[in-house]
Amino acid sequence: MSVAERAAWLRSEIARHDRLYYVEAHPVIEDAEYDSLWSELEALEREHPELITPDSPTQRVSGEPLEGFAKVRHDPPMRSLDKTYDRGELNQFDSFLHQQLPGETWDYVVEPKVDGVSISLLYRKGHFVRAATRGNGEIGDDVTANVRTIRSIPLSIPCEAELVEIRGEIYMTREGFAALNRLEDEAGREPFANPRNAAAGSLKLLDPREVARRPLDAVLYASGSLQGVSFDTHTEMMRTFKQWGFKTPPWLRLCLDMSQVMEALDELELQRHAFEFEMDGAVIKVNQRRLYAKLGSTAHAPRSARAYKYAPERAQTKLLGITVQVGRTGVLTPVAELVPVSLAGSVIARATLHNADMIHEKDIRVNDTVIISKHGDVIPAVDGVVHELRPAGTVPFQMPSVCPVCGGETMRLEGEVATRCINPECPAQRVGHLELFVSRNALDIAAIGGKMAEALVQSGLVIQPLDLFHLDCQKLATFRLIAEDGSERRFGKKAQDVQRALVRARTLPLHRWLFALGIPGIGETAARILAAPFKTFSELKTTHLFHEVTLFYDAVGRRAEDIPNKEQFAGEIVYRATALAHRGLVLRDDPARPIRDRFLLTIKPEMARTMIRFLASIYATHVFERLEALGINPVSEAPQESGTALTGKTFVLTGTLSRPRESIEAFIRAQGGVIQNSVSKKTAYLVVGENPGGTKYAKAQALSIPQLTEAQLLSMISENNHPTELNPEKVTESVTTPTATKTESKQYIQDDFLGDFV
Ligand code: IVH
Numbered sequence: 001m002s003v004a005e006r007a008a009w010l011r012s013e014i015a016r017h018d019r020l021y022y023v024e025a026h027p028v029i030e031d032a033e034y035d036s037l038w039s040e041l042e043a044l045e046r047e048h049p050e051l052i053t054p055d056s057p058t059q060r061v062s063g064e065p066l067e068g069f070a071k072v073r074h075d076p077p078m079r080s081l082d083k084t085y086d087r088g089e090l091n092q093f094d095s096f097l098h099q100q101l102p103g104e105t106w107d108y109v110v111e112p113k114v115d116g117v118s119i120s121l122l123y124r125k126g127h128f129v130r131a132a133t134r135g136n137g138e139i140g141d142d143v144t145a146n147v148r149t150i151r152s153i154p155l156s157i158p159c160e161a162e163l164v165e166i167r168g169e170i171y172m173t174r175e176g177f178a179a180l181n182r183l184e185d186e187a188g189r190e191p192f193a194n195p196r197n198a199a200a201g202s203l204k205l206l207d208p209r210e211v212a213r214r215p216l217d218a219v220l221y222a223s224g225s226l227q228g229v230s231f232d233t234h235t236e237m238m239r240t241f242k243q244w245g246f247k248t249p250p251w252l253r254l255c256l257d258m259s260q261v262m263e264a265l266d267e268l269e270l271q272r273h274a275f276e277f278e279m280d281g282a283v284i285k286v287n288q289r290r291l292y293a294k295l296g297s298t299a300h301a302p303r304s305a306r307a308y309k310y311a312p313e314r315a316q317t318k319l320l321g322i323t324v325q326v327g328r329t330g331v332l333t334p335v336a337e338l339v340p341v342s343l344a345g346s347v348i349a350r351a352t353l354h355n356a357d358m359i360h361e362k363d364i365r366v367n368d369t370v371i372i373s374k375h376g377d378v379i380p381a382v383d384g385v386v387h388e389l390r391p392a393g394t395v396p397f398q399m400p401s402v403c404p405v406c407g408g409e410t411m412r413l414e415g416e417v418a419t420r421c422i423n424p425e426c427p428a429q430r431v432g433h434l435e436l437f438v439s440r441n442a443l444d445i446a447a448i449g450g451k452m453a454e455a456l457v458q459s460g461l462v463i464q465p466l467d468l469f470h471l472d473c474q475k476l477a478t479f480r481l482i483a484e485d486g487s488e489r490r491f492g493k494k495a496q497d498v499q500r501a502l503v504r505a506r507t508l509p510l511h512r513w514l515f516a517l518g519i520p521g522i523g524e525t526a527a528r529i530l531a532a533p534f535k536t537f538s539e540l541k542t543t544h545l546f547h548e549v550t551l552f553y554d555a556v557g558r559r560a561e562d563i564p565n566k567e568q569f570a571g572e573i574v575y576r577a578t579a580l581a582h583r584g585l586v587l588r589d590d591p592a593r594p595i596r597d598r599f600l601l602t603i604k605p606e607m608a609r610t611m612i613r614f615l616a617s618i619y620a621t622h623v624f625e626r627l628e629a630l631g632i633n634p635v636s637e638a639p640q641e642s643g644t645a646l647t648g649k650t651f652v653l654t655g656t657l658s659r660p661r662e663s664i665e666a667f668i669r670a671q672g673g674v675i676q677n678s679v680s681k682k683t684a685y686l687v688v689g690e691n692p693g694g695t696k697y698a699k700a701q702a703l704s705i706p707q708l709t710e711a712q713l714l715s716m717i718s719e720n721n722h723p724t725e726l727n728p729e730k731v732t733e734s735v736t737t738p739t740a741t742k743t744e745s746k747q748y749i750q751d752d753f754l755g756d757f758v
Contacts, residue, residue, distance in 0.1 A: 003044060003048060003051065004048075004051055006044065007041060007044045007045065007048070007051045007056075010037055010040055010041040010044070011041065011053070011055070011056050011057060013037055014034075014037050014038065014041065014057045015057060015154065015155070015156070015245075017029060017034055017037070018057065018151050018152075019152075019154065019245045021034075021151075022151040022152035022217075023152045023245060023246070023247050038057070038058075041056070041057070041058060042058055045058055054127065054128075054155070055127055055128060055155035055156040056155075057155070059148070059155075060148050060149050060151070060155070060212070061148075061149050061208055061209055061212040062145075062148075062208070063145055063208060065206045065207035065208075065209075066145065066206045066207075066208075067206070068206070069141035069142050069143060069204075070141070070142040071135075071139050071140070071141065071142070072120075072130070072132035072135075072139065072140050072141065072142045073138065073139055074120060074132070074134075074135075074137065074138060074139070074140060074224070075224075075225060076224060076225065077137045077138050078118055078120060078134040078135075078137050078140070078167065078224070079137060079297055079300060079301050079302055080137070080300055080301050081113075081283065081301050081302075081305055081306065081307040082298075082300065082301045082306055082307065083281065083306070083307035083308070083309055084306060084307070084308055084309070085308075085309045085311065087262060087265070087308075089306075090258065090261065090262075090284065090306060090308060091258055093284070093306050094258045094261075096303075097286065097295070097303075097304075100294070100295060100303070101291060101294060101295070104288075104291060104294075106286050106287060106288045106291055107254060107255060107256050107257075107286075107287045107288070108254075108255045108256075108257075108258075108260075108261050108284055108285065108286060108287060109234050109235060109252060109253065109254055109255070109284070109285045109286075109287050110252070110253045110255060110261055110264035110265060110268060110282055110283070110284055110285075111221060111249040111251065111252050111253075111282065111283045111285070112249055112250070112251055112268060112271075112272075112275060112277075112279040112281075112282060112283075113279060113280050113281040113282055113283045113307055113308075113309075114168075114169040114171055114219050114221075114249070114277050114278075114279065114280075115169075115171065115194075115195070115196050115277065115278040115279065115280035116169040116170050116171030116172070116195075116196055116199050116219075116277060117133065117134070117169065117170045117171070117196070117199050117200045117203055118133070118134035118167065118168075118169060118170075119131060119132070119133060119134070119143075119147065119167065119168060119169065119170045119203075119218065120132045120133075120134070120140070120165055120166075120167050120224050121147070121153065121165070121166045121167070121168075121220070122163070122164075122165050122166075122224075123156075123157055123159070123161075123163070123164045123165075123166070124162065124163055125160055125161070125162065126156050126157050126158065126159050126160055126161075127155070127156050128148070128153070128154065128155045128156065128157075129144075130142060130144050131143050131144045131146070131147035131148070131153075132144075133203060141204075143203050143204075145208040145211075146202075146203055146205065146208050146211040147170070147203075147218075148208070149208055149211050149212035149216075150170070150216045150217065150218055152217050152218060152246075152247050153218050153246070154244065154245040154246065157244040157245060157246075158243075158244060159229060159244060160228070161226070161227060161228030161229035162227040162228040163225060163226070163227040163228065164223075164226055164227075164228075164229055165223060165224030165225045165226065166220050166222075166223060166224070166241065166246065167220065167221070167222040167223060167224050168218055168219050168220030168221050168222065168246075169218065169219050169221070169277075170199055170203060170216055170217070170218045171195060171196070171199050171216070171217055171218070171219065171277040171278070172195040172196075172198045172199040172202070172214070172215055172216055172217070172277075173195070173215055173217060173276040173277060174195060174276060174277070174278065175215075175276065176195075176214075176215025176216075176217075177192070177194070177195040177198050177215070179215065180192070180198055180214065180215060181198075194278070195277070195278050196278065198214070199216060202214035202216055203216070217247065217276075217277070218246075218247060219247050219248065219249060219250075219277070220241050220246040220247065220248055221238070221248060221249050221283075223237060230289075231289055232288070232289060232290070233287045233288055233289060234285055234286075234287045234289060235252070235254055235287055237289070238252065250275060251268060251271060251275070253267070253268075254287065261284055264282075265282055265308060268282050269310050272310065273344060273345040280309065281307050281308050281309040281310055282307070282308045282310070283305060283306070283307050283308075284305060284306045284307075284308060285304060285305040286304040286305065291304060292304045312373045312374065313343055313344045313373060313374055314343070314371050314372065314373045314383065315341045315342070315343040315348070315371070315372055315373075316341070316369060316370070316371055316372075316386065317338045317339045317340075317341040317348075317369070317370060317372060318338065318339040318367070318368070318369055318370070319336050319337070319338060319364065319365070319366055319367065319368045319369075319370045319382070320337045320338060320339060320366070320367075321337040321366055322334050322335065322336060322337070322353065322359075322364075322366055322397055323335050323337055324399070324400055324404050326403060326404060326405045326421055326426065326428035326429070327428070327432070328428070328429060328431055328432025328433075328435065329420075329429065329432050329436075329520075330403075330420040330421040330422065330423075330426060330428070330429045330432070330520060331418045331419070331420050332399065332400070332403070332404070332410060332418070332419045332420065332421065333352060333353075333354070333355070334352075334353040334354070334355070334356065334359060334397070334399070335350055335351070335352060335353060336350060336351045336352070336353050336364075336370065336372075336382050337349070337350060338350060338351060338370070338372070341372070343372060343373075343374055343380060344374040344380075348372060348374075348380050351372050351379070351380040351381055351382050352379050352380075352381055352382075353381075353382055354381070354417075355417045355418055355419070356397070356399040356417075356419060357417050358417075359397045360396065360397070362382070362383075362384050362385060363385060363387075363396070364382060364384075364385055364397065365385070365390070365394040365395060365396060365397060366394065366395075366397070367390075367391050367394050368385045368386070368389070368390055368394065369385070369386040369389035369390070370382050370383075370384065370385055370386070371383045371384050371385075371386065399419050403421035403423060403426055403428070405421065405426055405427055405428040406421065406423050406425070406426040406427055406428065408421055408422065408423030408425075408426055409421075409422055409423065410422065413520060413521045413606070413610070415606065416521070420520050422520050423619075424517075424518065424519075424520075424617075424619045425463075425464070425619060429518075430457045430462075430463060430464075431453050431454050431457045432518075433464075433465055433518045434448070434453040434456065434457060434462055434465050434468075435450060435453045436515075436516065436518045437465035437468075437516045437518065438453065438465075438468075438501075441512070441515065441524050442512055442513075442515050442516035443501070443505040443508060443512060443513070443516050444501065444504075444505070444508075444512075445468070445498060445501040445502065445505060446497070446501065447491070447494045447495075447497035447498045447501060448468075448498060451489065452481070452489065452491070455481035455489050456481060458481070459479070459481045461479065461481070464623075465516070465518075466623065466626050466627070466630070468498075468502060469502060469630050469632075471498075473495050473496065473498075473499045474495075476491050476495040476498060476499075477490070477491050477492055477493070477494075477495035477496075478490065479491065506630075506631075506632050508634060509531070509634060509635060509636060509637035510531040510534065510536070510537055510540070510634040510635060510636040510637065511524075511527045511528045511530075511531035511532075511636070511637065512527075512634070513537065513632075513634040514527040514530060514531050514540075515527035517623065519610060519611075519614045520610070521606070521607070521610045522607070522610060522611075522614075526607050529602050529603060529607070530603065530607060530611060531636055531637075532599060532602070532636065533545055533599035534636055535635065535636050536633055536634070536635050536636065537627070537632075537633050537634045537635075538633055541615065541624060545599065545600070545603070545608075546603070546608040546609075546611045546612050546615070547608075547612065548600060549600055549603045549604075549605055549607075549608035550605055550608050550609060550612070552600060553605040556573075569601075572714060574667075574714075575667055575714050645671075645716040646668060646671040646672050646673035646716060647671070647672030647673070648672060648673075648674070649672075649673050649674065649684035649685065650673070650674045650675075650676050650682050650683050650684050650685075651668050651673050651674065651675055651676065651683070651684065651685050651686075651687055652675075652676050652677070652678065652679050652683050652685075652686050652687070652696055652700070653665065653675070653686075653687045653689070654686060654687070654688055654689065654692045654693045654696040654697060655688050655689030655690050655691050655692035655693065656689045656690045656691055657687070657689040657710060658689075658710055664687070664710070664713075668713075678695075678696065678699075679695075679696050679699040679700045679703065679705060680703075681703060683700065683703070683705050684705075684706075685705065685706055685707070685708045685713075686700040686705055686706070686707045686708070687707075687708050687709075687710065687713055688707050688708065688709060689710065
């Protein structure tokens with residue numbers, strides 16, 4: 001046998017064993033034997049790289065991380081399915097088909113509906129060439145490199161046809177999902193909500209090596225474009241797919257009429273927890289493929305198939321009590337303690353009640369008889385109460401006003417349904433705090449994963465995250481850490497990684513530190529916004545900006561969300577205030593004053609209030625002291641610009657403007673702009689009012705000088721709202737002070753100053 005023949009034989013042997021293992025779950029050789037086939041092939045390919053073929057098993061995980069995904073057009077489009085929860089509607093579907101197909105006979109196939117991500121696989125002359133996601137049905141992403149890593153998808157099939165497009169679903173097994181989430185948790189990352197999200201997220205990863213580690217699998221149940229091969233029936237096609245080495249739906253019933261379809265649906269419902277994927281219903285398909293074209297499809301779905309969704313499984317039981325758990329982020333979650341009841345294949349004794357609002361909405365009380373349900377693989381939930389069965393003397397639930405773990409203050413942040421313990425030193429939050437502190441977008445101390453964080457806290461080594469900076473590297477390496485589950489861990493060599501990461505952390509920018517502090521309600525985005533105005537941490541600590549934000553919103557008497565276009569709003573206020581000031585009028589509660597800090601409108605009032613509260617807290621004082629002692633004063637990443645969009649630019653005004661010409665000129669000058677009386681090559685913009693003057697206008701056109709309306713002029717300032725040019729102190733000095741009281745002046749601002757605008 002030649003080397004090439006040997007390589008080809010090894011490839012086909014490995015493919016055969018992959019299929020036996022991954023598709024048929026029926027391995028026939030020992031792992032060691034399989035491994036030796038692999039090593040031999042790898043060695044051969046190393047010596048003779050010219051022998052490597054794209055469908056060699058060694059090529060499943062190859063290539064560099066991608067920059068992004070190329071787009072793929074689906075022909076025919078990848079449609080969805082019309083779905084129903086109602087069996088009556090299925091009978092209507094059958095009647096409709098009879099009406100559409102007079103004189104025809106057909107049967108139906110019932111299959112589980114796999115809850116995953118649709119995929120299209122393309123084979124040319126038997127070789128796998130491309131995989132694409134559904135996307136919007138017309139255009140999807142080319143995810144070939146990622147899909148190649150899925151071992152149950154054959155890289156070549158025994159079919160010489162020019163083109164075979166096979167469609168189906170990529171899913172993550174329930175087991176694989178649970179294992180992945182354990183890893184995510186250990187790494188301190190947010191776990192996936194369900195297997196479907198995990199599968200979708202995995203397919204979108206840009207590094208195929210990363211994808212290869214995700215427990216993905218695929219079931220194929222439909223065709224796309226076929227050239228050189230055809231099938232009479234769906235069942236025949238499924239048989240062929242299987243022969244080619246694909247996984248097909250593990251459960252399939254051929255039904256001669258609707259009564260058999262209904263029986264199949266009943267039977268399948270009993271199996272719903274038996275599959276390794278999550279089933280989110282059943283699919284009923286016409287078996288005779290030649291009828292598909294006759295029936296056609298709507299923009300959304302083929303007329304030859306329907307999805308049927310089962311009602312969520314429910315059970316009735318008694319609510320014994322409501323306990324309140326404090327999560328790692330301080331969120332108080334009410335939990336129903338139930339008389340144990342069996343549901344969806346497991347015994348349920350506890351269910352989440354989500355939050356206080358939900359309990360009140362559904363009026364759930366201790367001692368009630370409640371209905372619980374389980375949607376997919378998620379935590380069971382209490383859906384509602386059987387009011388007729390409510391005993392006398394029940395009382396509405398009240399969320400505890402103090403944290404059940406630390407006795408600290410709890411509160412509901414604006415815009416949140418969750419009640420939180422806001423004590424940053426609450427023991428329930430220690431692990432969570434540390435996890436956040438070391439997480440990638442905070443201080444990125446990767447060597448401390450979820451389990452390590454837990455063990456550090458449990459062992460008492462770290463109470464506050466900043467304690468990390470006091471840990472001795474040598475001690476850390478040898479210290480035996482006991483986790484919550486009693487397991488023992490050591491850092492060993494990883495202690496050095498921790499130390500290195502801590503050194504680097506000292507130099508990370510301000511927003512990362514601000515996020516790392518774990519201030520309730522201040523996520524990563526908020527931290528960036530809040531850090532931007534400041535050069536250093538010290539500057540942030542002593543700022544008045546947060547007070548100014550709240551004062552501003554008080555002054556204009558509006559909530560942030562009531563101001564849809566903040567830029568225009570700001571521009572208008574500055575414009576008017578500037579115009580007023582020019583006429584010698586003054587505003588005591590001048591809302592324009594703080595706007596001249598360009599950051600003011602980026603900060604939401606609730607963020608500002610959170611920061612004010614935090615900065616005033618004992619905890620913050622303590623943290624600042626420690627940071628100072630550690631010599632840590634993070635610096636902002638954001639460049640501090642100066643000037644405004646008008647600075648140094650030359651303007652010419654023409655036509656009738658909404659305000660006296662001189663006030664607008666003053667406004668422009670105040671923003672650093674220069675006023676010219678006639679248009680020249682140097683003119684940056686012509687500000688055009690009504691009935692613009694002929695010469696200026698014509699000349700500007702001839703020189704292609706951009707024109708601005710007043711609104712556009714305003715938006716230039718407001719979109720790039722720099723503080724420096726219009727010194728608020730100077731404005732106040734140059735105008736006379738009215739005698740109005742503070743409240744009156746507020747009225748004045750609201751009624752007259754902003755009157756026609758708001
Ligand atoms: S046949 C015309 N069969 O459900 C599309 N689809 O909600 C071909 N799905 O987009 C559909 N299991 O991604 C078919 N056994 C099955 C299925 C199935 C899951 C997905 C498919 C479709 C979605 C519609």
